[in-house]
Amino acid sequence: MERCSLALLAPLLLASAPSALAASSTDLSVTGLITPKSCTPILSSGGIVHHGKVTVKDxxxxxxxxxxxxxxxxYVNCEGATMFTLTTIDNREGSSAIDPHHHGLGVINDDQHLGSVAFGLFDAIADSNPVKTIMSSNDGASWRVSPYLGHAGLTAFAMPTDLGTPIAIKDLHTRLSAVTTIVRANDLTLTDAVPIDGHVTVQLNY
Structure with a gap:
């Protein structure tokens, strides 16, 4: 009886509600990564590069x-050896006046871009070993030696004997260099004091 009933119900449903079987669909995925170890990045001096007062004649x-x-x-301190990369978020996005791969210093007088700041990582020590800073501009498909730290690529570290392979690190110590450049004074209206207003988030990715 059960088998016959199912066979009879099918044509009845098709006849009485044809729109119920017509539908479009799309997929939704929920993804992520639960890591067994976590890392904490720390910047010296509260993460502030202070240039003091710069006069127009400078x-x-x-x-x-x-x-x-x-x-x-x-400094990056991890609970155990962890594979990670570094990148940045430019919180003054779109205001870099020197190089789009660098970071902006804000906008003055409504439409004048003040300049740019570029970051590099040097003299890196990973777990007591000297290492090289490497970067990838193709999401990790390949790596090359470069001190670059920015939003246009991923930064990692490698042993000097294998410069194309990022390594897992527990404790990292490296010097961060910030090179700030102001556009030529003739392109700015400087009748009042204006702030050098760069703001960047350094992001650690597992």
Whole structure:
């Protein structure tokens, strides 16, 4: 009886409610990664590069002016050896006036981009061993030696004997260099004091 009833119900449903069987669909995925170890990044000096007061006469009128290089130290401490990469988020996105791969210093007078700041990582020590800073501009498909730290690529670290392979690290210590450049003074209206307003988030990715 059960088998006959099912066979009879099928044509009745098709006849009485044809729209119920017509549908479109799309897929939704929920993804993520639960890691057994966590890492904590720390920047010295509260993560602040302070250039103090810069006067108009300190700026070149017809070419960009590079300010004194700022130095901080970046520490990454993990619960155990962990594979991670570093990148940045430019919180002044779109205001970099020197190089789009660098970070902006904000906008003054409504539409004048003040300059750019570039970051590099040098003299890296990973678990008591000197290592090289490497970067990838193709989401990790390949790596090359470069001190670059920014939003245009991934930064990792490698042993000097294998520069194409990022390594897992427990404790990292590296010098962070900040090179700030102001656009030429002739391109700015500087009748009042204006802030150098770069703001960047350093992001650690597992």
């Amino acid at each position: 700026l070149n009128p017809d070419q960009p002016t590079q300010l004194e290089t700022g130095t901080l130290y970046l």
